[in-house]
Amino acid sequence: MTKTSAQPVKTRIVIAGTGYVGMYTAWRLQKKLRRALKKGEVEIVLVGPDSYMTYQPLLPETAAGSLEPRHVVVNLRQLLDRCTLINGRVTYISSKDHRISFTSAAGEDHTLRYDHLVIALGAITRTLPIPGLVEHGIGIKTVGEAVWVRNHVLEQLDIAAATEDKEIRSRALNFTVVGGGFAGIETIAEMENLTRYTIRSYPNLDRSMVRWVLVEASGRILPEVGPELGKRTVNMLRDKGVELHLETFLNSAEDGHVVLSDGTEYDTGTLIWTAGVKPNPVLANSDLPLHERGHVKAGLTLRVPDTDNVWAAGDCAAVPDLTQPEKICVPNAQHAIRQSATLVHNLVAVMNGKNPKPYKHSYLGSIAGLGLYNGVAQIMGIKLRGFPAWVAHRGYHGMYMPTFGRKFRVFTDWTLALFARRDVVSLGEIHEPRADFTRAAKS
Ligand SMILES: Cc1cc2nc3c(=O)[nH]c(=O)nc-3n(C[C@H](O)[C@H](O)[C@H](O)COP(=O)(O)OP(=O)(O)OC[C@H]3O[C@@H](n4cnc5c(N)ncnc54)[C@H](O)[C@@H]3O)c2cc1C
The missing domain is CATH 3.50.50.100 (FAD/NAD(P)-binding domain)
Structure with missing residues (x-):
């Protein structure tokens, strides 16, 4: 891998994070953009620490032994065979330069140019300063x-x-x-x-x-x-x-x-x-607009305000909840999966010069x-x-x-x-x- 990105690809979609939003977004894009991927007009690159997506709601049953640990994760290399997966952790996002920085699993620092960026970095456990x-x-x-x-x-x-x-x-x-x-x-x-x-x-x-x-x-x-x-x-x-x-x-x-x-x-x-959980703290290492609690702000169409080509969804994003005025969507898998579907629809629409649509989901x-x-x-x-x-x-x-x-x-x-x-x-x-x-x- 070179220290900076290769140039010839026409449109590069980079997905930061490989959980619910990252996996579903790549999977859906891989299906929707099949022809463009085949012709080499589009490239989809995922960056995340693991080669698998974890189905978190089944972790308590995994702990209890009702499910095998390997059965509650999805192998991304098998599922996303037309995408590129880079094992690494995003360290910085520059929307001004259209680049992300990351440290690879080999411990090397890289930057990667994008034409579209999907921020799917999720949340981490929120701890408190309690002794012990x-x-x-x-x-x-x-x-x-x-x-x-x-x-x-x-x-x-x-x-x-x-x-x-x-x-x-x-x-x-x-x-x-x-x-x-x-x-x-x-x-x-x-x-x-x-x-x-x-x-x-x-x-x-x-x-x-x-x-x-x-x-x-x-x-x-x-x-x-x-x-x-x-x-x-x-x-x-x-x-x-x-x-x-x-x-x-x-x-x-x-x-x-x-x-x-x-x-x-x-x-x-x-x-x-x-x-509780809190948005991924790496979002603070970016020039993106952040919500008061540390989420990256997302507009109604899941595009980050003041950008043309940065999208965000899931636990890391402050997405307005159209069913409850003044509120943002709660962090759960239900929203993550559905936001990913709207995000893919909108990203492809924008690539084709069409208008994106707002995200709206009534709680089921x-x-x-x-x-x-x-x-x-x-x-x-x-x-x-x-x-x-x-x-x-x-x-x-x-x-x-x-x-x-x-x-x-x-x-x-x-x-x-x-x-x-x-x-x-x-x-x-x-x-x-x-x-x-x-x-x-x-x-
Ligand atoms: C025990 C448990 C039970 C749950 N039960 C339910 C339930 O019953 N119903 C429900 O709706 N929701 C449930 N949830 C919540 C649900 O799992 C989350 O809302 C969902 O996973 C959010 O998806 P996401 O893609 O935003 O984040 P995640 O799925 O957490 O994905 C974030 C991804 O970002 C990656 N990442 C982190 N840091 C970096 C970095 N620096 N660079 C690159 N990648 C990075 C992570 O490795 C991960 O792959 C549960 C969660 C837990 C923990």
């Missing part, structure tokens, strides 16, 4: 995090079973999740379900020793499904023995000792932080999985809970999983789980793969 949080906490936004959480939680049961020391055992069996949105509630429900099932294999442990604690700053959980279903979810979690602390903050987690604002204190071996509803055979949903005003909501959750995400191959694998995982016993061993060793080798070398 960075040292002990983990998010649930990547496949790596989901796999780690699974192995770590199962390992805590092994630790608890291997000791008679009350303090060590209690610390291992106290699990904490902060954040009562989708990610937090689905994670605590799935993981509680996993530990309840797994603990039956430990003769010296029982369910009453396990404590799952949810901490939420506001007075409600799952605001997306409405107050009534939110309350029912609270009751359902309490029935399962989950301890809910609403209107409560995590004050400290130093040395794994949790202190909550309602006075509760305990030691925990597991701290999962899902209390929300679905959350709450462990095996349980869920909660609000779809176009219809409220579901328990088993029907769980079926709707699996049906919706199974169908939305991109590509037939992924759908097949996801549905196969789910079907297998109906007939086979759950796989519940910790493979924590994979997080320190060289440990045995170095021990052997020292002995």
Whole structure:
């Protein structure tokens, strides 16, 4: 690769980010511009750190072991075979020069010229300056995090079973999740379900020793499904023995000792932080107009104001919500997928000298999985809970999983789980793969 871009290509579309918006945009452009791509009139280049797109809504089920980690990601090189994928991280965007800068997976710095740029850089976990949080906490936004959480939680049961020391055992069996949105509630429900099932294999442990604690700053959980279903979810979690602390903050987690604002204190071996996201901070390294919360501003047509050829969508973009005046679209996959469709339509229209159209999407509803055979949903005003909501959750995400191959694998995982016993061993060793080798070398 050269340090600066090659010149002969007529129109180069660069997509920064390879998540929902990045993948769907490239996939749709690849279909729409098939002829132009074949003739070499257009080039589509994606820049992102991974060679896969992560289907984030299925990460809690991945952590719980209902799905294989490799089955919730989409191989971009296979899917986007007429695009160019560069593994790297965008470091700067200059709309004035029509260039982005990035550091490649090889550690080299490059710049890349574009004729059109799609900003699809998503959001990152929003943390707060709470003592001990960075040292002990983990998010649930990547496949790596989901796999780690699974192995770590199962390992805590092994630790608890291997000791008679009350303090060590209690610390291992106290699990904490902060954040009562989708990610937090689905994670605590799935993981509680996993530990309840797994603990039956430990003769010296029982369910009453396990404590799952949810901490939420506001007075409600799952605001997306409405107050009534939110309350029912609270009751359902309490029935399962989950301890809910609403209107409560995590004050400290130093040395794994949790202190909550309602006075509760305990030691925990597991701290999962899902209390919100913020737009990708790399957007600050650009000459683009930013919204007060750090999103890149997008107009009604998803074009960035004061530019002809920069487009933005998804969690990183402040897109006006035409269904709710003065508001911007909330960060979710529903908007990301639909914004990508409008963005592709508009980008191609502008390339052909036509007018772009505004983005408008009425909220269809929300679905959350709450462990095996349980869920909660609000779809176009219809409220579901328990088993029907769980079926709707699996049906919706199974169908939305991109590509037939992924759908097949996801549905196969789910079907297998109906007939086979759950796989519940910790493979924590994979997080320190060289440990045995170095021990052997020292002995
Ligand atoms: C656990 C969990 C559960 C969820 N459940 C739901 C749900 O049930 N329903 C729903 O609608 N939404 C849900 N969401 C939210 C949904 O997944 C996001 O809204 C969606 O992924 C946003 O798409 P995006 O393309 O904007 O961002 P992402 O999909 O996050 O993609 C951003 C991409 O940018 C890449 N990137 C980051 N930094 C750089 C850089 N410097 N250079 C280049 N690339 C970079 C990332 O690697 C990533 O590929 C959930 C999210 C999580 C974490």
